Amino acid sequence: MYPDVTFIDDLDISGKRALIRVDFNVPLDDKGNIADDTRIRSILPTINYALDYNVRLILASHLGRPGGKKDPLLSLAPIAKRLSRLLEKEVRLAPDCVGPDVRRIVEEMKPGDIVLLENLRFHPGEEKNSREFGKKLGELAEVYINDAFATAHRTHASTVAVTEFVPVCGAGFLMKKELTYFARAMDNPVRPLVAMIGGKKVSDKVGILSGLCEKVDKLIIGGGMALTFFDALGYEIGKSFTEKKALDNAKEVLEKAKDKKLKLFLPVDFVVADRFSPSAETKVVTYQEIPRDWMALDIGPATVTLFTEALQNAKTILWNGPMGVFEMDAFSRGTFAMVRNVANSYAMTIVGGGDTDVAVHRAGEFAKMSYISTGGGAFLDLLKGNDLPGITALKNKRATKKAAV
Numbered sequence: 001m002y003p004d005v006t007f008i009d010d011l012d013i014s015g016k017r018a019l020i021r022v023d024f025n026v027p028l029d030d031k032g033n034i035a036d037d038t039r040i041r042s043i044l045p046t047i048n049y050a051l052d053y054n055v056r057l058i059l060a061s062h063l064g065r066p067g068g069k070k071d072p073l074l075s076l077a078p079i080a081k082r083l084s085r086l087l088e089k090e091v092r093l094a095p096d097c098v099g100p101d102v103r104r105i106v107e108e109m110k111p112g113d114i115v116l117l118e119n120l121r122f123h124p125g126e127e128k129n130s131r132e133f134g135k136k137l138g139e140l141a142e143v144y145i146n147d148a149f150a151t152a153h154r155t156h157a158s159t160v161a162v163t164e165f166v167p168v169c170g171a172g173f174l175m176k177k178e179l180t181y182f183a184r185a186m187d188n189p190v191r192p193l194v195a196m197i198g199g200k201k202v203s204d205k206v207g208i209l210s211g212l213c214e215k216v217d218k219l220i221i222g223g224g225m226a227l228t229f230f231d232a233l234g235y236e237i238g239k240s241f242t243e244k245k246a247l248d249n250a251k252e253v254l255e256k257a258k259d260k261k262l263k264l265f266l267p268v269d270f271v272v273a274d275r276f277s278p279s280a281e282t283k284v285v286t287y288q289e290i291p292r293d294w295m296a297l298d299i300g301p302a303t304v305t306l307f308t309e310a311l312q313n314a315k316t317i318l319w320n321g322p323m324g325v326f327e328m329d330a331f332s333r334g335t336f337a338m339v340r341n342v343a344n345s346y347a348m349t350i351v352g353g354g355d356t357d358v359a360v361h362r363a364g365e366f367a368k369m370s371y372i373s374t375g376g377g378a379f380l381d382l383l384k385g386n387d388l389p390g391i392t393a394l395k396n397k398r399a400t401k402k403a404a405v
Contacts, residue, residue, distance in 0.1 A: 004395040005170070005171050005175075005179075005391060005394050005395055006169070006170040006171070006394070007170055007171050007172070007173070007175075007176050008046060008049060008050070008145050008147075008170050008171065008172050008173065009049065009173075010170065011143060011168060011170050012168075013050060013053050013055050013143050014053045014054060014055075015053070015054050015055070015056075015111055016055060016056070016141075016142040016143050017055075017056040017058060017106065017109070017140065017141045017142050017143070018050055018055045018056065018057055018058065018141055018142070018143040018144070018145055019058045019060060019137065019138070019140055019141035019143070019144050019145070019162070019166065020043075020046065020047070020050070020057065020058070020059050020060070020144075020145040020146075020147055020172065021060050021061070021144070021145070021146045021147065021148045021151070021158050021159060021162075021390075022043045022046075022059050022060065022061050022147055022148050023039055023043075023061060023062075023147075023148035023149070023150040023151055023374065023375075024039060024040055024043075024059075024061035024063060024076065024079045024083075025039065025061065025062055025063050025064065025150070025151075026038075026039050026040060026063070026079065028078065032073065032078060033078060034078050034079070034082050036361070037082055037086075038361075038374075039150070039374055040079065040082055040083055040086065041086065042174050042374055043147055043172070043174055044086065044087070045173045045174070046145065046147045046172035046173045046174060047059075047087065047114075048087075049173065050145075051089075051112055051114075054111035054112055055111070055112075055143075056106070056109040056110070056111060056112075056113055057112075057113065057114045057115070058106060058109075058115050058117065058140055058141055059083075059091075059114065059115070059116045059117065060097060060117045060120055060137065060158055061076065061079070061116075061117075061119070061120065061148070062119055062120045062121040062126065062151070062158075063075075063076055063079070063119050063121070064119075064121070065121065066119060066121050066122055067121075068121065068122070068123060068124030068125075068126075068127065069122065070119075070122045071119075071122070074119055074121075074122075075093075075118065075119060076093060076116055076117075076118055076119055077093055079116065080092070080093040080116045083114075083116065087114070089114065090114070091114045091115075091116050092105070092113070092114065092115050092116065093115075093116050093118065094115055094116065094117050094118055095118060096117070096118050096122070097117035097118050097119070097120050097122070097123065097137065098123070098133065098136040098137060098140075099136075102117065102140070103139075103140065106140050120156075120157075120158050125157055126156050126157050126158060127154075127156055127157075128157070129155050129156055129157050129160050129161050130157050130161060131157075131161050131164065133157040133161065134157040134158070134160070134161025134162040134163075134164065134165060135161070135162075135164075135165045137157065137158060137162045137165075138162045138163075138164070138165025138166045139165060141166055142166070142167065142168065143166065143167075143168045143169075143170075144162060144163060144166035144168070144169045144170075145169075145170055145171065145172050146159060146169075146170075146171050146172065146175060146390050146391075146393075146394060147171065147172025147173065147174045147175050148174075148175075148390070149174060149175050149178040149179075149373070149374055149375045149378050150374050150375035150376070150377070150378055151375075151378070151390065152175070152375065152378045152388040152389070152390030152391055153375070153377050153378040153381040153386070153388050153389065153390070154377075154389065154390070155389040159389065159390035159393065160389050160390065160393045163393040163394065163396075163397045164397075169393075169394055169397040170394065171391070171394055174374065175391075177371075178373060178374065178375065178378075179391075181350055181370070181371040181373075182350070182373075182379075182382050184316075184348065184350075185316055185318050185348070185350045186215060186318075186382075186383075189215075189315075189316040190315040190316050190348065191217055191315055191316065192217040192218065192313055192314050192315055192316075193215065193216045193217050193218075193314070193315070193316045193318070194216060194217060194218040194219075194220065194310065194311055194314040194316070194317050194318070194347075195212045195216045195218070195219050195220065195317075195318045195319075196220040196222065196307070196311075196317065196318070196319045196320075196321075196338070196342075197209060197212070197219070197220070197221055197222070197223075197225070197319075197320055197321050198221075198222040198223030198224075198225065198226075198319075198320070198321030198322050198323050198335075198356075199223045199224065199225055199320070199321030199322065199355065200223060200224035200225060200241060200321075201224075201225065201243060201246075202225045202228045202229070202243050202246040202249055202250055203243055203245065203246045203249065204380070205225065205320075205321070205380065206246060206249040206250075206252075206253065207384040207385075208320075208380060208383040208384050209221070209253045210252070210253055210256060211383065211384060211385050212383070213253065213256045213257050213260050213262055214260070216262070216318075217262075217263065218262070218263045218264075218265065218310055218314070219257060219262055219263070219264045219265070220264075220265045220307055220310055220311075221264065221265065221266055222266075222267055222299050222303070222307065222321070222323040222324075222334070222338075223299075223321050223322055223323050223324060224240075224241045224324075225321070226266055226267050226299075227240040227241055227242050227296055228241075228242045228243045228246055228247065228250050229250045229253075229254065229266055230266070230287055231244075231247060231250075232247040232248075232250035232251050232254070233254075235287060235288065235290075236288075236290055236292060237290050237296065238272070238290045238291055238292050238293060238294045238295055238296070239292075239293060239294065239295040240272075240290065240295045240296040240297075241295070263310070265306060265307060265310050266287070267287055267299045267300070267303040267306075268286060268287055268300075268302050268303050268306055269284055269285060269286050269287060269299070269300030269301070269302045269303050270284070270285060270287065270290060270296035270297075270298065270299060270300050270303075271283075271284055271296070271297060271298040271299070271300055271324065271330070271331055271333070271334070272284075272285055272290055272291065272294040272295060272296050272297065273294060273295055273297050273330070273331070274293070274294055275295075276295065276297070276325075277328075278328045278329065278330060280330065282330055282331075284300045284301065285300075286302075297324055297325045297328070297330075297331040298323065298324030298325065298326075298330075298331035298332070298333065298334040298335070299323045299324060299334035300334070301333075303334065304333075304334055304337045304338065304341075307338060307341075308337075308338075308341045311341060311342065311345055311347070314345060314347040315347050315348065316347055316348045316350075317342055317345060317347045317348070317349045317350070318350050318352075318383075319338075319342055319349070319350070319351050319352065319356060320351070320352030320354075320356055320379065320380065320383070321352070321355070321356060322335040322355050322356060322359050323335040323338055326355075326359050326362075335359050336359065336362075336363045339359055339360050339363040339365050340363065340365060342365075342369070343360075343363075343365035343368035343369060344368065348370045349368075349369045349370045349371070350369075350370060350371050350372075350373070351369050351371070351372045351373065352373050352376065352379040352380065352383075354376030354379075355376075357372055357373075357376075360372060
């Protein structure tokens with residue numbers, strides 16, 4: 001999908017100082033402990049490859065949204081500790097990500113040493129894509145590797161500006177894996193290709209839905225966004241969430257699917273509640289019978305059956321977005337049922353990041369999925385057909401280098 005990107009195994013990195021942009025933005029519990037280290041584990045192949053070549057390894061990541069200011073609660077100290085345990089090797093946490101102290105630590109590194117820079121977002125220049133901040137990061141290394149797919153859609157200093165100031169740039173194994181699986185699903189899929197899109201906002205995904213109408217054999221629309229479609233069709237949806245500003249967008253998607261003779265599936269029943277609460281009164285109704293003062297918060301059992309049958313002959317399944325408010329037990333059954341059905345299918349299954357990833361983990365079906373993307377926003381941008389700034393920067397670097405030669 002990105003033939004102009006150079007990957008780490010194409011580069012001469014032996015013994016060099018390598019700055020690797022990773023995504024260690026992991027969830028923390030109320031005590032500051034790591035609740036899920038999947039993102040840390042996903043970067044291990046790239047780290048171990050670099051260590052095999054005696055690289056002086058400098059890791060850079062953000063954590064949370066400190067707003068350009070230092071926040072002790074968002075320090076990368078827990079990540080350094082966990083990574084040390086996973087690698088069975090010391091990972092030194094730098095006091096900052098730029099500055100004289102950091103430069104001194106980097107200059108003293110020996111082959112095989114690992115330094116984790118402190119939270120990039122403690123500096124406002126990171127999210128502003130500051131060239132000055134990017135230059136300070138770039139001056140630390142001889143090689144730059146971007147292996148943070150989940151931030152590749154952000155135009156930040158550590159993903160874009162930094163590439164101007166490091167002579168050799170490329171992507172890591174996680175990035176390669178993400179792009180490869182996405183290309184297998186969208187560029188040259190084994191058909192039938194079925195996309196199942198859930199979540200809440202149509203406005204966030206209207207570009208995705210429109211694009212998918214051109215590429216998939218079946219399109220399943222569930223979750224909260226299905227209610228906007230029923231609203232657009234003139235059905236009573238009670239107090240359910242709907243985006244009035246996106247009604248025309250929903251109609252356009254329906255018209256496009258009709259023009260393309262695409263098999264499009266919407267829910268046929270819902271679990272509705274008298275209020276948004278775990279203790280709310282609930283019942284199952286058809287899509288035509290949602291009470292005026294109630295709200296739909298999950299797909300119903302008949303819809304699970306319908307969607308499951310729609311997936312039966314699929315050879316490739318692409319899924320992004322839950323089917324309901326799965327965080328509440330009363331409204332989790334639709335999402336978890338679809339997790340199990342997708343996991344047990346014979347298709348290649350690619351799951352978008354974010355809430356869908358959380359649902360798959362909670363259902364205990366993580367190992368059965370062909371691939372779960374580490375990036376929510378980046379995954380959605382690829383579905384929209386957008387270029388990822390972090391990848392484009394690497395392509396531009398290679399193009400500039402070729403032109404210079």
